[in-house]
Amino acid sequence: xxxxxxxxxxxxxxxxANIRRMVEKARRNHVSLRPxxxxxxxxxxxxxxxxxxxxxxTVSSVQMAAYFEADGWKDITVAFPLNPLEVDEINRMAxxxxxxxxxxxxxxxxxxxxxxKQKVSCFIEIDTGYGRSGVPANDTSTIDELLSVxxxxxxxxxxxxxxxxxxxxxxRSGPEIIKVHQQTTALMKKLAAKYRPTNPDLVxxxxxxxxxxxxxxxxxxxxxxxxxFVFYDLMxxxxxxxxxxxxxxxxxxxxxAVYPSRNEVIIHGGGVHLSKDFLRQDDGSLMFxxxxxxxxxxxxxxxxxxxxxxxxxxxxxxxxxxxxxxIQPGMVLGIxxxxxxxxxxxxGEYFTLSGQRISMMTKPGFTKAS
Amino acid sequence: xxxxxxxxxxxxxxxxANIRRMVEKARRNHVSLRPxxxxxxxxxxxxxxxxxxxxxxTVSSVQMAAYFEADGWKDITVAFPLNPLEVDEINRMAxxxxxxxxxxxxxxxxxxxxxxKQKVSCFIEIDTGYGRSGVPANDTSTIDELLSVxxxxxxxxxxxxxxxxxxxxxxRSGPEIIKVHQQTTALMKKLAAKYRPTNPDLVxxxxxxxxxxxxxxxxxxxxxxxxxFVFYDLMxxxxxxxxxxxxxxxxxxxxxAVYPSRNEVIIHGGGVHLSKDFLRQDDGSLMFxxxxxxxxxxxxxxxxxxxxxxxxxxxxxxxxxxxxxxIQPGMVLGIxxxxxxxxxxxxGEYFTLSGQRISMMTKPGFTKAS
Numbered sequence: 001x002x003x004x005x006x007x008x009x010x011x012x013x014x015x016x017a018n019i020r021r022m023v024e025k026a027r028r029n030h031v032s033l034r035p036x037x038x039x040x041x042x043x044x045x046x047x048x049x050x051x052x053x054x055x056x057x058t059v060s061s062v063q064m065a066a067y068f069e070a071d072g073w074k075d076i077t078v079a080f081p082l083n084p085l086e087v088d089e090i091n092r093m094a095x096x097x098x099x100x101x102x103x104x105x106x107x108x109x110x111x112x113x114x115x116x117k118q119k120v121s122c123f124i125e126i127d128t129g130y131g132r133s134g135v136p137a138n139d140t141s142t143i144d145e146l147l148s149v150x151x152x153x154x155x156x157x158x159x160x161x162x163x164x165x166x167x168x169x170x171x172r173s174g175p176e177i178i179k180v181h182q183q184t185t186a187l188m189k190k191l192a193a194k195y196r197p198t199n200p201d202l203v204x205x206x207x208x209x210x211x212x213x214x215x216x217x218x219x220x221x222x223x224x225x226x227x228x229f230v231f232y233d234l235m236x237x238x239x240x241x242x243x244x245x246x247x248x249x250x251x252x253x254x255x256x257a258v259y260p261s262r263n264e265v266i267i268h269g270g271g272v273h274l275s276k277d278f279l280r281q282d283d284g285s286l287m288f289x290x291x292x293x294x295x296x297x298x299x300x301x302x303x304x305x306x307x308x309x310x311x312x313x314x315x316x317x318x319x320x321x322x323x324x325x326x327i328q329p330g331m332v333l334g335i336x337x338x339x340x341x342x343x344x345x346x347x348g349e350y351f352t353l354s355g356q357r358i359s360m361m362t363k364p365g366f367t368k369a370s
Numbered sequence: 371x372x373x374x375x376x377x378x379x380x381x382x383x384x385x386x387a388n389i390r391r392m393v394e395k396a397r398r399n400h401v402s403l404r405p406x407x408x409x410x411x412x413x414x415x416x417x418x419x420x421x422x423x424x425x426x427x428t429v430s431s432v433q434m435a436a437y438f439e440a441d442g443w444k445d446i447t448v449a450f451p452l453n454p455l456e457v458d459e460i461n462r463m464a465x466x467x468x469x470x471x472x473x474x475x476x477x478x479x480x481x482x483x484x485x486x487k488q489k490v491s492c493f494i495e496i497d498t499g500y501g502r503s504g505v506p507a508n509d510t511s512t513i514d515e516l517l518s519v520x521x522x523x524x525x526x527x528x529x530x531x532x533x534x535x536x537x538x539x540x541x542r543s544g545p546e547i548i549k550v551h552q553q554t555t556a557l558m559k560k561l562a563a564k565y566r567p568t569n570p571d572l573v574x575x576x577x578x579x580x581x582x583x584x585x586x587x588x589x590x591x592x593x594x595x596x597x598x599f600v601f602y603d604l605m606x607x608x609x610x611x612x613x614x615x616x617x618x619x620x621x622x623x624x625x626x627a628v629y630p631s632r633n634e635v636i637i638h639g640g641g642v643h644l645s646k647d648f649l650r651q652d653d654g655s656l657m658f659x660x661x662x663x664x665x666x667x668x669x670x671x672x673x674x675x676x677x678x679x680x681x682x683x684x685x686x687x688x689x690x691x692x693x694x695x696x697i698q699p700g701m702v703l704g705i706x707x708x709x710x711x712x713x714x715x716x717x718g719e720y721f722t723l724s725g726q727r728i729s730m731m732t733k734p735g736f737t738k739a740s
Contacts, residue, residue, distance in 0.1 A: 004455040005433060038682055060683045061638070063375060080683055081626035083638055084700045085374040104627045104636075108699035132684055133627050133636045166681070256451035257474045257503050266474075266503045268431070268453055272715045276646040311536070312408055312711055313430045313450055314502055329478035330454045341682055345642045346716060348732070362718070362732060 001355030003332050006273040007252045008343065010231075010350035010358060011298050014248035016048055018229050022212065023052045029218045034058050034077060036207060036227025039341045041361045042350070043071035045230065058207065058225045062086045062093075067361040069097055078102060079162060079207070079225060081125065081133050084112035094118035100159055104133055106145050109156075119155050123162035123205060126191065128184040130166035137163075137187040140194070147195075160203030160222070161191050168210035173240045181211035189220040213241040233340035234290060238279055249350070250292055250299050250334035251343060253315060260324050265305070269335055270313040275342035281306075289335040291317055298353055299334040307335060371725030373702050376643040377622045378713065380601075380720040380728060381668050384618035386418055388599050392582065393422045399588045404428050404447060406577060406597025409711045411731045412720070413441035415600065428577065428595045432456045432463075437731040439467055448472060449532060449577070449595060451495065451503050454482035464488035470529055474503055476515050479526075489525050493532035493575060496561065498554040500536035507533075507557040510564070517565075530573030530592070531561050538580035543610045551581035559590040583611040603710035604660060608649055619720070620662055620669050620704035621713060623685060630694050635675070639705055640683040645712035651676075659705040661687055668723055669704045677705060 001007075019035075026033035035049055038060040046057065046068055056075040059065045065076045066089060076093075077100040090112075093099050100121040103109055109122075124146050127134035135142045150156040165184040171177045188204045196202050206212075207225025213236070218224065231249045232242040253269030269289075278286045291305035305323055309316045315335070319327065327333075337343035344350070350358040389405075396403035405419055408430040416427065416438055426445040429435045435446045436459060446463075447470040460482075463469050470491040473479055479492075494516050497504035505512045520526040535554040541547045558574045566572050576582075577595025583606070588594065601619045602612040623639030639659075648656045661675035675693055679686045685705070689697065697703075707713035714720070720728040 004459075005431070005453070061375070080638070081636060081699075083375070083624045083626050085624050085702070089374075105699050107628075108626065111700045131632075132681065132686065254453045254455050256453050256478065258477075262501075266451060268450070271645065271647070271712055275641065276712070277641070311502065312715075316502060329451075329475050330481045332455070342641055342646070345682075 001351060003252045003254070005254065006269050006347075008347040008350050009250050009252050009299070009334065010352050011248045011250075012352045014246065015045070015230060018232065018246060018248060019049055019052055022226060022229055023054065025212075025216075026224060029216070031218045031221055032056065032223040034205070034207075034223050034225050035230070036060070036079065036225050037068060038064065039227040040230050040344060041067075042358055043068065044358045046071060046073065058227065062089050064361060065093060065099065069093055074098060076100065077123065077162070077205075077225070079125075079164065081105065082108050082112060084108050084115075087112050087115035090120065091115070091117045094120045102162055103146055103150070104135060106142075106149050109146065109149050113153060116153075116155050119157060121157045121159040122150050123159050123203075126161050126163045126188065128163045128165055128187045129180075130164060132164075132166060134163065137191060143191075143195075158199060158202075160199075160205060161188060161195075162205040162225075163188060165206065165208050165211055168208050169235070169239060171210060171239050174214045177210045177214040177240060181215045184211065185219070185221055192220060209236055210239045210241045228341060231340040231344070233343075234279060234287070234336055234338045235277070244301055247336055249340055249344065250336055251289070251347070252294060252332050253335055255327055255329050255331045255333060257329060258324065258327055260321070263319050263321065263324060265317040265319050265324070265327055267315045267317060267333060267335070268313060269315040271310045272312055272346055273343070274307075274310060274315070274335065274337055275339060275346050276310060277339035277342050279338050287338065288315070289337055292334040292336055294332055294334050302336060305333070371721060373622045373624070375624065376639050376717075378717040378720050379620050379622050379669070379704065380722050381618045381620075382722045384616065385415070385600060388602065388616060388618060389419055389422055392596060392599055393424065395582075395586075396594060399586070401588045401591055402426065402593040404575070404577075404593050404595050405600070406430070406449065406595050407438060408434065409597040410600050410714060411437075412728055413438065414728045416441060416443065428597065432459050434731060435463060435469065439463055444468060446470065447493065447532070447575075447595070449495075449534065451475070452478050452482060454478050454485075457482050457485035460490065461485070461487045464490045472532055473516055473520070474505060476512070476519050479516065479519050483523060483525075486523075486525050489527060491527045491529040492520050493529050493573075496531050496533045496558065498533045498535055498557045500534060502534075502536060504533065507561060513561075513565075528569060528572075530569075530575060531558060531565075532575040532577075532595075533558060535576065535578050535581055538578050539605070539609060541580060541609050544584045547580045547584040547610060551585045554581065555589070555591055562590060579606060580609045580611045598711060601710040601714070603713075604649060604657070604706055604708045605647070614671055617706055617710075619710055619714065620706055621659070621717070622664060622702050623705055625697055625699050625701045625703060627699060628694065628697055630691070633689050633691065633694060635687040635689050635694070635697055637685045637687060637703060637705070638683060639685040641680045642682055642716055643713070644677075644680060644685070644705065644707055645709060645716050646680060647709035647712050649708050657708065658685070659707055662704040662706055664702055664704050672706060675703070
């Protein structure tokens with residue numbers, strides 16, 4: 001493959017190994033794996049999961065559910081607070097697949113009900129400490145209110161409790177992640193104990209890549225929903241969820257200018273290719289990506305070349321004099337992304353190392369088609 | 371127009387007024403306006419410029435040049451350092467339009483030459499203090515080297531000096547912007563004085579929205595290339611380039627959850643809709659956008675509701691108790707973006723206030739078509 005412009009490379013072998021590892025872990029622990037597809041947003045990569053026996057998935061929007069429904073997925077959870085304005089599309093899908101919604105608000109649910117025409121399953125989203133969305137785990141009066149609205153409607157079926165322990169993203173080691181995992185599952189276990197007597201089939205669903213990568217004990221959890229593990233990235237490496245060898249995507253970027261006097265290299269690779277997510281390094285400086293050398297079979301281990309800033313299309317790499325001596329305009333370097341979900345979203349397509357194009361859900365394109 | 375999911379609204383009237391104001395300013399100052407189209411990335415919005423008499427434009431990639439060439443633009447500057455790997459596409463376009471390249475490196479230029487088959491114009495990019503790309507303004511030996519490579523090739527035509535005073539983005543008032551503008555133009559004027567005797571048609575081209583918005587004196591400048599002014603945004607408002615009434619895009623976001631106990635509202639509107647660019651407020655907190663109320667004819671002045679954090683699809687608004695009392699799931703709020711270029715890029719389409727869809731260059735889509 002001849003690379004002439006920023007191109008998102010996907011190491012299919014690493015990606016399939018990441019998928020297989022999580023599938024096997026779920027099997028070993030007798031939990032269902034309902035992977036989050038918001039990271040890859042690709043029907044083709046979804047099929048790689050299917051080849052490993054996965055039959056249910058998670059998405060972050062109703063639109064994304066429709067995209068995967070169109071490729072034959074029959075059991076999809078929208079792990080984003082119900083938006084009652086989307087009832088028409090919910091009706092359309094729920095007529096042909098098992099559609100599971102995340103409920104956080106009785107108001108939102110009541111607003112949807114007059115328009116609802118099909119049976120849907122409801123997870124109540126629980127906030128186990130992340131503080132973003134969901135009912136606080138100790139707020140059983142709101143949970144009871146939601147359960148009474150759900151049980152009063154013949155179209156709503158209570159499925160269980162769902163949480164996203166996003167606080168695991170501030171961890172910096174395996175033991176720290178395990179601590180978050182234990183706190184989260186303890187809260188979910190307590191809820192399950194309270195509500196299982198009246199809801200024997202209640203499912204406890206947890207999901208975030210750090211805890212699902214690091215934990216080896218999922219007692220009282222019936223389902224896990226990690227997503228980022230399909231590619232991993234520098235953020236996950238920093239958290240302690242993966243190694244360099246697990247990272248399955250890299251952005252190929254042409255070098256366009258070298259500035260030896262300031263030890264900087266300019267690449268074609270900016271915010272519209274990588275997104276603007278960054279990590280703060282130990283010395284306080286920002287990192288928007290880390291360079292690798294492209295090889296015949298993929299890419300090298302990370303180099304010391306750090307992407308220190310991004311504009312719309314420019315990336316500025318900080319480079320040692322030794323590395324600088326090896327770099328000139330016309331070369332192509334790889335950049336490991338800080339946050340692979342966001343990088344994939346802005347790039348909109350992948351190329352495998354053998355040059356095969358892997359398509360993604362394109363937002364406006366999909367709007368047009370639907 | 372019924373809005374059910376994150377939708378990028380474009381106030382066409384404000385946008386056309388922004389265009390007209392800059393066209394008139396350029397005319398008044400006898401400088402050519404070559405607007406940067408990387409902000410809107412839309413053939414349709416490009417035509418609004420054409421209706422005001424604009425016939426030349428600036429883009430940030432060879433791919434984007436091809437997108438606007440396809441809509442009849444015949445004079446396009448790629449204001450990004452030449453990437454010699456793109457010589458095939460450069461040849462294709464330069465055969466039918468006036469294509470102007472930005473040169474920063476003799477190495478890069480020499481690498482392209484063996485493959486070059488068509489005449490192209492060359493701007494030498496000058497670094498007037500931003501410190502990103504370009505030849506430092508005082509490095510006349512590199513400029514001389516570039517000029518000798520250019521003049522040795524019958525296919526290269528020296529056009530002039532181009533700079534982007536990106537340092538204007540750290541300004542916080544009109545007078546500060548004017549100071550950057552004066553420093554930049556003084557450096558460019560000095561260069562022009564040195565090289566005009568041997569290059570009488572030399573063009574001095576400057577371009578960034580803050581200086582082009584604030585300045586009223588463009589002496590010794592022949593061309594301006596602002597881009598962001600077509601929409602403006604919260605960053606430009608903070609710099610002092612525009613008022614709230616000039617901001618021409620807002621992201622419509624459904625409210626999905628309210629948390630009165632912590633004064634927070636969750637909207638469907640995250641990093642995949644707004645990008646992750648942020649501003650730091652006076653109290654040190656981050657702002658990823660500011661809410662407006664949607665009205666019949668557009669949107670209100672900014673409210674005190676501030677977008678304090680973003681994940682992939684969630685946005686968290688900090689809201690006063692008074693505002694909180696007026697907000698419930700199922701409502702749609704508008705969000706003024708921090709950085710309109712990045713928001714437009716991730717959204718990939720606009721809708722005018724009357725519901726007309728305005729298309730954009732979609733990266734993978736365009737790759738397929740070309």
